[in-house]
Amino acid sequence: MNILEVFNSFQTQEQAIEYLERIRWRGRPVCPYCNSESVHRHASGDRAMMRWQCQGCTRAFAATVGTIFHGTHVELRQWFLLIALMLNAKKSASACQIARDLGMRRPTVWSMMHRVRVAMANDPQQTKLLYGIVEADETYIGGKPRKPNRRDNDKPNKRGRGTKKTAVIGVVERGGRVIARPAKPGELSTKGLSKFINKFVDNAGTLVITDEFGGYRHVNKSQLHATVNHAVEYANGLVHTNTIEGFWSLVKRAGYGQHHHACFKYNLRNQPNEFRTALDVMVAA
Ligand SMILES: [Zn+2]
Incomplete structure:
Protein backbone atom coordinates (compact mmCIF):
# COMPACT_ATOMS: atom_id res chain seq x y z
CA MET A 1 0.00 0.00 0.00
CA ASN A 122 13.06 -7.85 15.45
CA ASP A 123 12.08 -9.04 12.00
CA PRO A 124 11.62 -12.82 12.45
CA GLN A 125 12.90 -13.28 8.88
CA GLN A 126 16.32 -12.34 10.21
CA THR A 127 16.54 -15.52 12.28
CA LYS A 128 16.55 -17.88 9.28
CA LEU A 129 19.98 -18.82 7.95
CA LEU A 130 21.05 -17.59 4.53
CA TYR A 131 22.02 -20.26 2.02
CA GLY A 132 22.92 -20.78 -1.65
CA ILE A 133 25.28 -18.12 -2.96
CA VAL A 134 26.02 -15.69 -0.15
CA GLU A 135 28.20 -12.58 -0.41
CA ALA A 136 29.95 -11.31 2.73
CA ASP A 137 31.64 -7.93 3.06
CA GLU A 138 32.25 -5.01 5.39
CA THR A 139 32.05 -1.31 4.79
CA TYR A 140 32.65 1.96 6.61
CA ILE A 141 30.01 4.56 7.17
CA GLY A 142 29.94 8.10 8.49
CA GLY A 143 32.52 10.32 10.11
CA LYS A 144 35.48 11.92 8.49
CA PRO A 145 38.47 9.77 7.62
CA ARG A 146 41.27 10.17 10.14
CA LYS A 147 44.03 12.59 9.22
CA PRO A 148 46.95 10.62 7.87
CA ASN A 149 49.81 10.20 10.31
CA ARG A 150 53.05 8.29 10.22
CA ARG A 151 51.46 4.98 11.14
CA ASP A 152 48.90 5.31 8.38
CA ASN A 153 51.69 5.96 5.92
CA ASP A 154 53.31 2.72 6.96
CA LYS A 155 50.04 0.84 6.59
CA PRO A 156 48.01 2.30 3.75
CA ASN A 157 44.26 2.04 4.22
CA LYS A 158 42.32 -0.17 1.92
CA ARG A 159 38.75 0.99 1.34
CA GLY A 160 38.60 2.43 4.82
CA ARG A 161 39.89 -0.60 6.72
CA GLY A 162 41.66 0.90 9.71
CA THR A 163 39.87 4.27 9.68
CA LYS A 164 37.79 5.83 12.45
CA LYS A 165 34.56 5.41 10.53
CA THR A 166 32.03 2.93 11.82
CA ALA A 167 32.40 -0.54 10.39
CA VAL A 168 29.30 -2.39 9.29
CA ILE A 169 29.41 -6.08 8.39
CA GLY A 170 26.89 -7.93 6.31
CA VAL A 171 25.92 -11.03 4.41
CA VAL A 172 23.45 -11.19 1.55
CA GLU A 173 21.88 -14.20 -0.08
CA ARG A 174 21.74 -13.71 -3.85
CA GLY A 175 18.12 -13.18 -4.78
CA GLY A 176 17.25 -13.28 -1.08
CA ARG A 177 17.72 -11.54 2.20
CA VAL A 178 20.41 -9.38 3.71
CA ILE A 179 21.64 -9.28 7.32
CA ALA A 180 23.86 -6.36 8.31
CA ARG A 181 24.84 -4.60 11.51
CA PRO A 182 27.64 -2.49 12.99
CA ALA A 183 30.70 -4.60 13.74
CA LYS A 184 31.37 -5.19 17.43
CA PRO A 185 34.88 -4.39 18.69
CA GLY A 186 37.31 -6.96 17.36
CA GLU A 187 34.74 -8.44 15.02
CA LEU A 188 36.73 -7.55 11.90
CA SER A 189 39.30 -10.15 12.90
CA THR A 190 39.54 -13.51 11.17
CA LYS A 191 37.83 -15.12 14.16
CA GLY A 192 35.14 -12.45 14.41
CA LEU A 193 34.22 -12.51 10.73
CA SER A 194 34.06 -16.32 10.68
CA LYS A 195 31.81 -16.27 13.74
CA PHE A 196 29.52 -13.66 12.20
CA ILE A 197 29.22 -15.63 8.96
CA ASN A 198 28.58 -18.92 10.78
CA LYS A 199 25.88 -17.32 12.87
CA PHE A 200 23.85 -16.20 9.87
CA VAL A 201 24.87 -18.45 6.99
CA ASP A 202 24.04 -22.13 6.52
CA ASN A 203 27.18 -24.18 6.07
CA ALA A 204 25.74 -26.99 3.96
CA GLY A 205 25.62 -26.26 0.26
CA THR A 206 26.48 -22.59 0.61
CA LEU A 207 29.12 -20.81 -1.44
CA VAL A 208 30.42 -17.75 0.38
CA ILE A 209 31.95 -15.06 -1.82
CA THR A 210 34.15 -12.31 -0.42
CA ASP A 211 36.96 -10.09 -1.61
CA GLU A 212 40.52 -11.07 -0.77
CA PHE A 213 40.62 -9.38 2.64
CA GLY A 214 42.65 -11.67 4.91
CA GLY A 215 39.93 -11.56 7.57
CA TYR A 216 37.94 -14.02 5.48
CA ARG A 217 40.69 -16.62 5.19
CA HIS A 218 39.05 -19.06 7.63
CA VAL A 219 35.65 -19.03 5.94
CA ASN A 220 36.63 -22.17 4.04
CA LYS A 221 36.72 -24.10 7.30
CA SER A 222 32.91 -24.05 7.44
CA GLN A 223 31.72 -23.17 3.95
CA LEU A 224 32.81 -23.34 0.35
CA HIS A 225 34.62 -20.05 -0.20
CA ALA A 226 35.50 -18.12 -3.36
CA THR A 227 37.19 -14.76 -3.52
CA VAL A 228 37.23 -11.98 -6.08
CA ASN A 229 40.42 -9.99 -6.40
CA HIS A 230 39.25 -6.42 -6.79
CA ALA A 231 42.73 -5.30 -7.79
CA VAL A 232 42.39 -7.10 -11.09
CA GLU A 233 38.69 -7.75 -11.71
CA TYR A 234 35.20 -6.86 -10.56
CA ALA A 235 33.69 -10.24 -11.29
CA ASN A 236 34.71 -13.67 -12.39
CA GLY A 237 31.46 -15.20 -13.60
CA LEU A 238 29.35 -15.89 -10.53
CA VAL A 239 32.19 -14.86 -8.26
CA HIS A 240 31.52 -11.24 -7.41
CA THR A 241 30.30 -9.12 -4.50
CA ASN A 242 28.14 -6.74 -6.52
CA THR A 243 24.98 -7.62 -4.58
CA ILE A 244 26.31 -6.62 -1.18
CA GLU A 245 28.05 -3.59 -2.65
CA GLY A 246 24.69 -2.50 -4.05
CA PHE A 247 23.24 -2.89 -0.58
CA TRP A 248 26.07 -0.85 0.96
CA SER A 249 25.34 2.03 -1.35
CA LEU A 250 21.73 1.90 -0.15
CA VAL A 251 22.87 2.07 3.49
CA LYS A 252 25.31 4.88 2.72
CA ARG A 253 22.65 6.95 1.04
CA ALA A 254 20.38 6.41 4.04
CA GLY A 255 23.14 7.30 6.51
CA TYR A 256 24.61 5.66 9.55
CA GLY A 257 22.11 4.34 12.09
CA GLN A 258 19.72 3.35 9.31
CA HIS A 259 21.03 -0.15 8.75
CA HIS A 260 17.96 -1.78 10.40
CA HIS A 261 15.73 0.20 8.17
CA ALA A 262 17.85 -0.49 5.08
CA CYS A 263 17.85 -4.26 5.81
CA PHE A 264 14.14 -4.22 6.42
CA LYS A 265 13.36 -2.39 3.18
CA TYR A 266 15.75 -4.55 1.20
CA ASN A 267 14.20 -7.74 2.58
CA LEU A 268 10.70 -6.49 1.79
CA ARG A 269 11.52 -5.61 -1.81
CA ASN A 270 9.82 -8.69 -3.29
CA GLN A 271 6.80 -8.59 -0.99
CA PRO A 272 3.55 -7.71 -2.75
CA ASN A 273 2.37 -5.67 0.23
CA GLU A 274 5.24 -4.08 2.16
CA PHE A 275 2.90 -2.28 4.49
CA ARG A 276 1.11 -5.49 5.49
CA THR A 277 4.40 -7.34 6.02
CA ALA A 278 5.72 -4.45 8.11
CA LEU A 279 2.64 -4.54 10.33
CA ASP A 280 2.99 -8.30 10.73
CA VAL A 281 6.45 -7.64 12.16
CA MET A 282 5.14 -4.85 14.40
CA VAL A 283 2.49 -7.02 16.06
CA ALA A 284 4.82 -10.01 16.37
CA ALA A 285 7.50 -7.91 18.07
ZN1 LIG B 1 -7.19 -12.10 30.44
Whole structure:
Protein backbone atom coordinates (compact mmCIF):
# COMPACT_ATOMS: atom_id res chain seq x y z
CA MET A 1 0.00 0.00 0.00
CA ASN A 2 1.33 3.40 -0.82
CA ILE A 3 0.63 6.44 1.31
CA LEU A 4 -2.54 7.32 -0.60
CA GLU A 5 -3.94 3.79 -0.25
CA VAL A 6 -3.18 3.80 3.48
CA PHE A 7 -4.83 7.21 3.79
CA ASN A 8 -7.94 6.02 1.95
CA SER A 9 -8.18 2.64 3.71
CA PHE A 10 -7.98 4.05 7.22
CA GLN A 11 -10.11 7.14 7.40
CA THR A 12 -11.20 6.42 10.94
CA GLN A 13 -9.52 5.05 14.05
CA GLU A 14 -12.07 2.22 13.99
CA GLN A 15 -10.96 1.03 10.54
CA ALA A 16 -7.32 1.06 11.63
CA ILE A 17 -8.06 -0.90 14.83
CA GLU A 18 -10.10 -3.48 12.92
CA TYR A 19 -7.21 -4.00 10.52
CA LEU A 20 -4.75 -4.41 13.38
CA GLU A 21 -7.12 -6.89 15.10
CA ARG A 22 -7.30 -8.96 11.89
CA ILE A 23 -3.54 -9.02 11.44
CA ARG A 24 -2.81 -9.74 15.07
CA TRP A 25 -5.50 -12.28 15.93
CA ARG A 26 -6.67 -13.59 12.55
CA GLY A 27 -10.26 -13.81 13.76
CA ARG A 28 -9.48 -15.34 17.18
CA PRO A 29 -8.94 -12.56 19.72
CA VAL A 30 -6.81 -13.53 22.71
CA CYS A 31 -6.28 -11.67 25.97
CA PRO A 32 -2.72 -10.25 25.87
CA TYR A 33 -2.50 -10.44 29.66
CA CYS A 34 -3.55 -14.06 30.38
CA ASN A 35 -3.90 -15.62 26.88
CA SER A 36 -7.53 -16.53 27.56
CA GLU A 37 -9.75 -16.86 24.51
CA SER A 38 -12.94 -16.13 26.42
CA VAL A 39 -13.11 -12.47 25.53
CA HIS A 40 -15.88 -10.28 24.21
CA ARG A 41 -16.25 -6.72 23.04
CA HIS A 42 -16.18 -4.27 25.92
CA ALA A 43 -19.66 -3.05 26.72
CA SER A 44 -18.64 0.59 27.13
CA GLY A 45 -19.57 1.29 23.55
CA ASP A 46 -16.36 3.22 23.15
CA ARG A 47 -16.03 2.47 19.44
CA ALA A 48 -12.97 4.69 19.06
CA MET A 49 -10.89 2.45 21.29
CA MET A 50 -12.52 -0.86 20.26
CA ARG A 51 -11.73 -2.44 23.59
CA TRP A 52 -12.25 -6.05 24.62
CA GLN A 53 -13.14 -7.57 27.96
CA CYS A 54 -11.41 -10.72 29.22
CA GLN A 55 -13.47 -13.13 31.32
CA GLY A 56 -10.36 -14.97 32.48
CA CYS A 57 -8.54 -12.12 34.21
CA THR A 58 -11.35 -9.53 33.99
CA ARG A 59 -9.07 -6.96 32.40
CA ALA A 60 -10.05 -4.80 29.45
CA PHE A 61 -7.68 -4.46 26.49
CA ALA A 62 -7.33 -3.24 22.92
CA ALA A 63 -5.44 -4.86 20.00
CA THR A 64 -2.60 -2.41 20.58
CA VAL A 65 -1.65 -3.84 24.02
CA GLY A 66 1.89 -5.25 23.89
CA THR A 67 2.68 -3.62 20.54
CA ILE A 68 4.70 -0.50 19.77
CA PHE A 69 1.38 1.33 19.30
CA HIS A 70 0.41 0.95 22.95
CA GLY A 71 0.60 3.69 25.54
CA THR A 72 0.83 6.61 23.16
CA HIS A 73 -1.72 9.30 22.59
CA VAL A 74 -1.31 8.91 18.86
CA GLU A 75 -4.17 7.53 16.82
CA LEU A 76 -3.47 4.24 15.10
CA ARG A 77 -4.17 5.71 11.68
CA GLN A 78 -1.43 8.27 12.30
CA TRP A 79 0.92 5.38 13.06
CA PHE A 80 -0.10 3.67 9.82
CA LEU A 81 0.54 6.82 7.82
CA LEU A 82 3.94 7.21 9.48
CA ILE A 83 4.90 3.61 8.62
CA ALA A 84 3.75 4.09 5.02
CA LEU A 85 5.83 7.28 4.77
CA MET A 86 8.87 5.49 6.19
CA LEU A 87 8.47 2.59 3.75
CA ASN A 88 7.92 4.87 0.79
CA ALA A 89 10.88 7.12 1.42
CA LYS A 90 13.54 6.54 -1.24
CA LYS A 91 16.34 7.04 1.23
CA SER A 92 15.52 7.27 4.90
CA ALA A 93 12.69 9.56 5.85
CA SER A 94 13.58 12.42 8.18
CA ALA A 95 11.55 13.04 11.31
CA CYS A 96 11.24 16.70 10.29
CA GLN A 97 9.75 15.82 6.93
CA ILE A 98 7.28 13.31 8.36
CA ALA A 99 6.30 15.75 11.11
CA ARG A 100 5.46 18.29 8.41
CA ASP A 101 3.61 15.69 6.32
CA LEU A 102 1.48 14.51 9.24
CA GLY A 103 1.15 17.87 10.98
CA MET A 104 2.59 16.42 14.19
CA ARG A 105 5.25 17.54 16.64
CA ARG A 106 8.81 16.60 15.76
CA PRO A 107 9.70 14.92 19.11
CA THR A 108 6.55 12.78 18.88
CA VAL A 109 7.37 11.70 15.33
CA TRP A 110 10.98 11.05 16.28
CA SER A 111 9.99 8.70 19.12
CA MET A 112 7.41 6.95 16.92
CA MET A 113 10.04 6.38 14.22
CA HIS A 114 12.38 5.06 16.87
CA ARG A 115 9.79 2.51 18.01
CA VAL A 116 9.19 1.42 14.41
CA ARG A 117 12.91 0.93 13.79
CA VAL A 118 13.34 -1.13 16.95
CA ALA A 119 10.40 -3.32 15.92
CA MET A 120 11.86 -3.69 12.43
CA ALA A 121 15.08 -4.97 13.97
CA ASN A 122 13.06 -7.85 15.45
CA ASP A 123 12.08 -9.04 12.00
CA PRO A 124 11.62 -12.82 12.45
CA GLN A 125 12.90 -13.28 8.88
CA GLN A 126 16.32 -12.34 10.21
CA THR A 127 16.54 -15.52 12.28
CA LYS A 128 16.55 -17.88 9.28
CA LEU A 129 19.98 -18.82 7.95
CA LEU A 130 21.05 -17.59 4.53
CA TYR A 131 22.02 -20.26 2.02
CA GLY A 132 22.92 -20.78 -1.65
CA ILE A 133 25.28 -18.12 -2.96
CA VAL A 134 26.02 -15.69 -0.15
CA GLU A 135 28.20 -12.58 -0.41
CA ALA A 136 29.95 -11.31 2.73
CA ASP A 137 31.64 -7.93 3.06
CA GLU A 138 32.25 -5.01 5.39
CA THR A 139 32.05 -1.31 4.79
CA TYR A 140 32.65 1.96 6.61
CA ILE A 141 30.01 4.56 7.17
CA GLY A 142 29.94 8.10 8.49
CA GLY A 143 32.52 10.32 10.11
CA LYS A 144 35.48 11.92 8.49
CA PRO A 145 38.47 9.77 7.62
CA ARG A 146 41.27 10.17 10.14
CA LYS A 147 44.03 12.59 9.22
CA PRO A 148 46.95 10.62 7.87
CA ASN A 149 49.81 10.20 10.31
CA ARG A 150 53.05 8.29 10.22
CA ARG A 151 51.46 4.98 11.14
CA ASP A 152 48.90 5.31 8.38
CA ASN A 153 51.69 5.96 5.92
CA ASP A 154 53.31 2.72 6.96
CA LYS A 155 50.04 0.84 6.59
CA PRO A 156 48.01 2.30 3.75
CA ASN A 157 44.26 2.04 4.22
CA LYS A 158 42.32 -0.17 1.92
CA ARG A 159 38.75 0.99 1.34
CA GLY A 160 38.60 2.43 4.82
CA ARG A 161 39.89 -0.60 6.72
CA GLY A 162 41.66 0.90 9.71
CA THR A 163 39.87 4.27 9.68
CA LYS A 164 37.79 5.83 12.45
CA LYS A 165 34.56 5.41 10.53
CA THR A 166 32.03 2.93 11.82
CA ALA A 167 32.40 -0.54 10.39
CA VAL A 168 29.30 -2.39 9.29
CA ILE A 169 29.41 -6.08 8.39
CA GLY A 170 26.89 -7.93 6.31
CA VAL A 171 25.92 -11.03 4.41
CA VAL A 172 23.45 -11.19 1.55
CA GLU A 173 21.88 -14.20 -0.08
CA ARG A 174 21.74 -13.71 -3.85
CA GLY A 175 18.12 -13.18 -4.78
CA GLY A 176 17.25 -13.28 -1.08
CA ARG A 177 17.72 -11.54 2.20
CA VAL A 178 20.41 -9.38 3.71
CA ILE A 179 21.64 -9.28 7.32
CA ALA A 180 23.86 -6.36 8.31
CA ARG A 181 24.84 -4.60 11.51
CA PRO A 182 27.64 -2.49 12.99
CA ALA A 183 30.70 -4.60 13.74
CA LYS A 184 31.37 -5.19 17.43
CA PRO A 185 34.88 -4.39 18.69
CA GLY A 186 37.31 -6.96 17.36
CA GLU A 187 34.74 -8.44 15.02
CA LEU A 188 36.73 -7.55 11.90
CA SER A 189 39.30 -10.15 12.90
CA THR A 190 39.54 -13.51 11.17
CA LYS A 191 37.83 -15.12 14.16
CA GLY A 192 35.14 -12.45 14.41
CA LEU A 193 34.22 -12.51 10.73
CA SER A 194 34.06 -16.32 10.68
CA LYS A 195 31.81 -16.27 13.74
CA PHE A 196 29.52 -13.66 12.20
CA ILE A 197 29.22 -15.63 8.96
CA ASN A 198 28.58 -18.92 10.78
CA LYS A 199 25.88 -17.32 12.87
CA PHE A 200 23.85 -16.20 9.87
CA VAL A 201 24.87 -18.45 6.99
CA ASP A 202 24.04 -22.13 6.52
CA ASN A 203 27.18 -24.18 6.07
CA ALA A 204 25.74 -26.99 3.96
CA GLY A 205 25.62 -26.26 0.26
CA THR A 206 26.48 -22.59 0.61
CA LEU A 207 29.12 -20.81 -1.44
CA VAL A 208 30.42 -17.75 0.38
CA ILE A 209 31.95 -15.06 -1.82
CA THR A 210 34.15 -12.31 -0.42
CA ASP A 211 36.96 -10.09 -1.61
CA GLU A 212 40.52 -11.07 -0.77
CA PHE A 213 40.62 -9.38 2.64
CA GLY A 214 42.65 -11.67 4.91
CA GLY A 215 39.93 -11.56 7.57
CA TYR A 216 37.94 -14.02 5.48
CA ARG A 217 40.69 -16.62 5.19
CA HIS A 218 39.05 -19.06 7.63
CA VAL A 219 35.65 -19.03 5.94
CA ASN A 220 36.63 -22.17 4.04
CA LYS A 221 36.72 -24.10 7.30
CA SER A 222 32.91 -24.05 7.44
CA GLN A 223 31.72 -23.17 3.95
CA LEU A 224 32.81 -23.34 0.35
CA HIS A 225 34.62 -20.05 -0.20
CA ALA A 226 35.50 -18.12 -3.36
CA THR A 227 37.19 -14.76 -3.52
CA VAL A 228 37.23 -11.98 -6.08
CA ASN A 229 40.42 -9.99 -6.40
CA HIS A 230 39.25 -6.42 -6.79
CA ALA A 231 42.73 -5.30 -7.79
CA VAL A 232 42.39 -7.10 -11.09
CA GLU A 233 38.69 -7.75 -11.71
CA TYR A 234 35.20 -6.86 -10.56
CA ALA A 235 33.69 -10.24 -11.29
CA ASN A 236 34.71 -13.67 -12.39
CA GLY A 237 31.46 -15.20 -13.60
CA LEU A 238 29.35 -15.89 -10.53
CA VAL A 239 32.19 -14.86 -8.26
CA HIS A 240 31.52 -11.24 -7.41
CA THR A 241 30.30 -9.12 -4.50
CA ASN A 242 28.14 -6.74 -6.52
CA THR A 243 24.98 -7.62 -4.58
CA ILE A 244 26.31 -6.62 -1.18
CA GLU A 245 28.05 -3.59 -2.65
CA GLY A 246 24.69 -2.50 -4.05
CA PHE A 247 23.24 -2.89 -0.58
CA TRP A 248 26.07 -0.85 0.96
CA SER A 249 25.34 2.03 -1.35
CA LEU A 250 21.73 1.90 -0.15
CA VAL A 251 22.87 2.07 3.49
CA LYS A 252 25.31 4.88 2.72
CA ARG A 253 22.65 6.95 1.04
CA ALA A 254 20.38 6.41 4.04
CA GLY A 255 23.14 7.30 6.51
CA TYR A 256 24.61 5.66 9.55
CA GLY A 257 22.11 4.34 12.09
CA GLN A 258 19.72 3.35 9.31
CA HIS A 259 21.03 -0.15 8.75
CA HIS A 260 17.96 -1.78 10.40
CA HIS A 261 15.73 0.20 8.17
CA ALA A 262 17.85 -0.49 5.08
CA CYS A 263 17.85 -4.26 5.81
CA PHE A 264 14.14 -4.22 6.42
CA LYS A 265 13.36 -2.39 3.18
CA TYR A 266 15.75 -4.55 1.20
CA ASN A 267 14.20 -7.74 2.58
CA LEU A 268 10.70 -6.49 1.79
CA ARG A 269 11.52 -5.61 -1.81
CA ASN A 270 9.82 -8.69 -3.29
CA GLN A 271 6.80 -8.59 -0.99
CA PRO A 272 3.55 -7.71 -2.75
CA ASN A 273 2.37 -5.67 0.23
CA GLU A 274 5.24 -4.08 2.16
CA PHE A 275 2.90 -2.28 4.49
CA ARG A 276 1.11 -5.49 5.49
CA THR A 277 4.40 -7.34 6.02
CA ALA A 278 5.72 -4.45 8.11
CA LEU A 279 2.64 -4.54 10.33
CA ASP A 280 2.99 -8.30 10.73
CA VAL A 281 6.45 -7.64 12.16
CA MET A 282 5.14 -4.85 14.40
CA VAL A 283 2.49 -7.02 16.06
CA ALA A 284 4.82 -10.01 16.37
CA ALA A 285 7.50 -7.91 18.07
ZN1 LIG B 1 -7.19 -12.10 30.44
